[in-house]
Amino acid sequence: MFNVDNVRTAKILGSAISDAQVVKGMVITRGAEGTIKKVLKAKVACYADGITTAKTDAKGTVYIEKAAELEGYAKTEEDAMEAKIKEIADAGVTLVVVGGTVHEMAMHFLERYKIMIVKTPSKFELRRVCQAVKAEPLVRIAAPTPEQTGYVDECIVEEIGSTQCTIFKQVKEDSAIATIVLR
Numbered sequence: 096m097f098n099v100d101n102v103r104t105a106k107i108l109g110s111a112i113s114d115a116q117v118v119k120g121m122v123i124t125r126g127a128e129g130t131i132k133k134v135l136k137a138k139v140a141c142y143a144d145g146i147t148t149a150k151t152d153a154k155g156t157v158y159i160e161k162a163a164e165l166e167g168y169a170k171t172e173e174d175a176m177e178a179k180i181k182e183i184a185d186a187g188v189t190l191v192v193v194g195g196t197v198h199e200m201a202m203h204f205l206e207r208y209k210i211m212i213v214k215t216p217s218k219f220e221l222r223r224v225c226q227a228v229k230a231e232p233l234v235r236i237a238a239p240t241p242e243q244t245g246y247v248d249e250c251i252v253e254e255i256g257s258t259q260c261t262i263f264k265q266v267k268e269d270s271a272i273a274t275i276v277l278r
Contacts, residue, residue: 141245148172194232
């Protein structure tokens with residue numbers, strides 16, 4: 096049965112309708128975060144929320160009397176973030192899609208472990224990306240299991256017209272979603 100929700104459109108200004116094309120996969124009209132703009136044969140992890148530092152349940156006051164104590168406090172937060180990102184990288188993930196913000200510290204470690212990061216503010220768009228790559232959206236920042244990870248043959252950031260677009264292409268595998276890029 097044909098489902099109309101499986102066909103998406105991406106409207107990009109700056110050309111003629113004859114330049115329209117069909118992409119087997121998903122096209123998001125925004126670029127990727129960070130410096131990594133292309134991954135091939137990528138294992139994909141999708142997170143419904145952003146990747147941020149842990150927040151405490153209650154407000155509290157921390158008294159720091161020496162510079163070494165301040166460095167130690169920041170170091171524990173940094174070590175916890177690196178452990179989470181390393182866990183994701185050790186699971187073989189090379190592409191992370193998030194539905195929220197990415198903390199600067201998390202971005203640093205994602206770049207260090209050569210993981211491409213794509214941010215999408217729309218929960219509906221995130222759901223469609225998950226459907227296109229056959230991944231499960233996760234609510235907790237941790238390493239995904241093999242059943243929760245998705246796969247994409249190529250994820251690349253291209254400039255179409257003057258718009259940065261992130262393209263999730265499925266070459267060999269059948270994609271559940273196709274996108275019509277209208278110019």
